[in-house]
Amino acid sequence: MSMEITNNYSDYGKGYTNTAKEGNVTTSTVELKTSTGGTKTEQIKTGYSNVNDYSKYLQGKYSYMNSGTTSMQGVPTTVSVSGAFLKKCMNDPEKAKYLEENLAALPDCASYAVSHAQGTLTSISYEIDANGNITGISSGTNDPDGKIARENAERRAKEKKAAEEKAAERRKEKKAEEEKAAERRAERKERMEGTFTVSATGTDVKSITQNIVAAVSGTSSPTGGSFDIKA
Numbered sequence: 001m002s003m004e005i006t007n008n009y010s011d012y013g014k015g016y017t018n019t020a021k022e023g024n025v026t027t028s029t030v031e032l033k034t035s036t037g038g039t040k041t042e043q044i045k046t047g048y049s050n051v052n053d054y055s056k057y058l059q060g061k062y063s064y065m066n067s068g069t070t071s072m073q074g075v076p077t078t079v080s081v082s083g084a085f086l087k088k089c090m091n092d093p094e095k096a097k098y099l100e101e102n103l104a105a106l107p108d109c110a111s112y113a114v115s116h117a118q119g120t121l122t123s124i125s126y127e128i129d130a131n132g133n134i135t136g137i138s139s140g141t142n143d144p145d146g147k148i149a150r151e152n153a154e155r156r157a158k159e160k161k162a163a164e165e166k167a168a169e170r171r172k173e174k175k176a177e178e179e180k181a182a183e184r185r186a187e188r189k190e191r192m193e194g195t196f197t198v199s200a201t202g203t204d205v206k207s208i209t210q211n212i213v214a215a216v217s218g219t220s221s222p223t224g225g226s227f228d229i230k231a
Contacts, residue, residue, distance in 0.1 A: 035108040054090035062103040072110035077124040084130035
C-alpha cells in the first residue's frame with residue numbers, strides 16, 4: 001500500500017513582527033501556520049551566503065531534514081529538501097517562511113498519518129523539489145500479523161490441489177477412453193481374423209475347389225481325382 005500527495009508552493013504573506021541582523025544573517029520573528037489550523041510565533045533566519053550554512057541552521061531546528069532515514073511515531077521517515085530550493089529560500093524571507101512552516105509541521109503530520117491510515121504504515125517520506133512542491137509518500141500493510149497472507153496462501157494451495165485433482169481425473173478418464181478404444185480395436189481385429197477370402201486358379205473346377213478348401217482349413221490339397229475337363 002502506498003500513497004502520494006503533492007502540495008504546491010504558493011505565496012505566503014510576509015507577516016513579520018520583528019527583525020534583527022547579525023552580519024549578513026537576518027533573524028525575523030514571524031507567525032507560522034500550524035498543522036492544527038492555528039499559528040505560532042517563530043524566529044526564522046535568512047541572508048546566508050551559502051546553502052551549506054543555511055542547511056546547518058535548518059538541521060539545528062529540524063534534525064530530520066536531509067539526514068537520511070529517521071523515525072517519526074515509530075515509522076521510518078525521510079525528509080528531503082532540494083538544494084536548489086534551499087538556495088532560493090536562504091535569501092528570500094517569504095520562501096524561507098513557507099519552508100520552515102512545512103518542516104515544523106512534519107512531526108504532527110506523521111502522527112496524523114499513523115493514527116488515521118488504514119493498516120500499518122511501514123515508511124513515510126516527504127520530498128520538496130526545486131520549485132517548493134511537496135510530495136508525500138507513505139507505504140504500509142493492511143496485514144501486519146500476516147493473517148491475510150496466510151489465508152491467501154491456504155486459498156491458493158486449495159485451488160492448486162483442486163486443479164491437480166481435476167487434471168488427474170481428466171488423465172484417468174482419458175486413459176479409460178484409450179483403454180476402451182484399444183479394446184474396440186482388438187475386437188475389430190478379432191472379427192477381422194474370423195473372416196477370410198481365398199482364391200485359386202486353374203482349369204479344373206474340382207481341383208480349384210479342393211485347393212480353396214485346403215487353404216481355408218490349413219491342410220494339403222488332395223491328389224488324384226479331378227474333373228476331366230479340358231479347355
